[in-house]
Amino acid sequence: QRQLVESGGGSVQPGGSLRLSCQISLSRDISVCMAWVRQTPGLDREVVASIYRSGASPYYADPVKGRFTISQDVKETTMYLDMNNLRPSDSGVYYCAAAPGCFTRLRASTYTYWGQGTQVNVSA
Numbered sequence: 001q002r003q004l005v006e007s008g009g010g011s012v013q014p015g016g017s018l019r020l021s022c023q024i025s026l027s028r029d030i031s032v033c034m035a036w037v038r039q040t041p042g043l044d045r046e047v048v049a050s051i052y053r054s055g056a057s058p059y060y061a062d063p064v065k066g067r068f069t070i071s072q073d074v075k076e077t078t079m080y081l082d083m084n085n086l087r088p089s090d091s092g093v094y095y096c097a098a099a100p101g102c103f104t105r106l107r108a109s110t111y112t113y114w115g116q117g118t119q120v121n122v123s124a
Contacts, residue, residue: 002025004113006116020118022096028076033105039093
């Protein structure tokens, strides 16, 4: 079975909202650090938001601050990304990712476990 499974992507008009979910079945010791990472064609992968598996210490990339919220459920088995006031530049494939450590949580290369991705398209 897949150990990181994303859902919730889709197409939305600018200004709209989406909620992405990631179901986590990885053992806790190898998923201490969690993130949503966006892949845009022609660009490097970018960590959009990060959070500890415990739900502590959420972080957001500057372009999404104030618009996106990353969170964990109380059982620490589901990670969410609530996206509001979406812009076309938010478009891309969003991956749920995990790593055993959080020393460099803002670098996509930190993450060693990846889901299959879910597509987000923001356009008029």
